[in-house]
Amino acid sequence: DVKVTQSSRYLVKRTGEKVFLECVQDMDHENMFWYRQDPGLGLRLIYFSYDVKMKEKGDIPEGYSVSREKKERFSLILESASTNQTSMYLCASSYRGRGAAGNTIYFGEGSWLTVV
Amino acid sequence: AQSVTQLGSHVSVSEGALVLLRCNYSSSVPPYLFWYVQYPNQGLQLLLKYTSAATLVKGINGFEAEFKKSETSFHLTKPSAHMSDAAEYFCAVSDQEGSQGNLIFGKGTKLSVKP
Numbered sequence: 001d002v003k004v005t006q007s008s009r010y011l012v013k014r015t016g017e018k019v020f021l022e023c024v025q026d027m028d029h030e031n032m033f034w035y036r037q038d039p040g041l042g043l044r045l046i047y048f049s050y051d052v053k054m055k056e057k058g059d060i061p062e063g064y065s066v067s068r069e070k071k072e073r074f075s076l077i078l079e080s081a082s083t084n085q086t087s088m089y090l091c092a093s094s095y096r097g098r099g100a101a102g103n104t105i106y107f108g109e110g111s112w113l114t115v116v
Numbered sequence: 117a118q119s120v121t122q123l124g125s126h127v128s129v130s131e132g133a134l135v136l137l138r139c140n141y142s143s144s145v146p147p148y149l150f151w152y153v154q155y156p157n158q159g160l161q162l163l164l165k166y167t168s169a170a171t172l173v174k175g176i177n178g179f180e181a182e183f184k185k186s187e188t189s190f191h192l193t194k195p196s197a198h199m200s201d202a203a204e205y206f207c208a209v210s211d212q213e214g215s216q217g218n219l220i221f222g223k224g225t226k227l228s229v230k231p
Contacts, residue, residue: 107159
């Protein structure tokens with residue numbers, strides 16, 4: 001089974017703190033994603049990476065950055081956390097091979113971040 | 117631009133009743149369509165997907181969905197609801213215009229099942 005592991009399920013951080021959310025996948029997937037989930041808004045893509053050190057901005061990248069130094073690991077960084085970044089963050093991965101558009105995206109269990 | 121619309125943010129059914137969750141898509145290219153389920157405090161899990169093979173797709177837990185090009189729809193059904201089906205369901209279309217491999221999600225439909 002594909003395993004996408006998010007290191008922290010629940011975090012509480014203070015406004016202005018630098019926050020790291022870590023994600024590891026064990027299926028040698030090329031693609032990795034960070035989504036934000038808010039009630040009534042569904043999932044919104046923050047950043048996408050299709051290879052080591054490669055990244056693309058998603059729909060809502062402002063206030064976030066990412067790092068992908070190894071294929072299996074994709075980190076989301078909040079440079080200076082703000083209360084409007086309180087949310088559920090979901091990491092995901094998928095295979096990039098032929099037929100990538102139809103490939104399944106596999107999700108981690110999510111990280112609940114509260115910024116106070 | 118591609119998009120997904122899920123009709124009804126909340127749907128409530130009785131145990132044993134038919135489940136119907138509606139999804140309409142917009143796409144200028146033949147779409148790849150997905151349904152995911154999210155149980156409370158968990159990530160998303162794939163229920164089923166349409167990738168241009170059979171238009172009636174069967175998934176896990178007794179769910180199925182039918183791709184109707186003429187109606188641009190991909191509605192999710194289950195003949196008989198079970199209490200364990202209570203969850204949030206997301207319809208998604210593969211993003212073939214932007215980030216290859218990404219999915220564009222609908223806003224979700226929360227399913228409640230009454231005893």
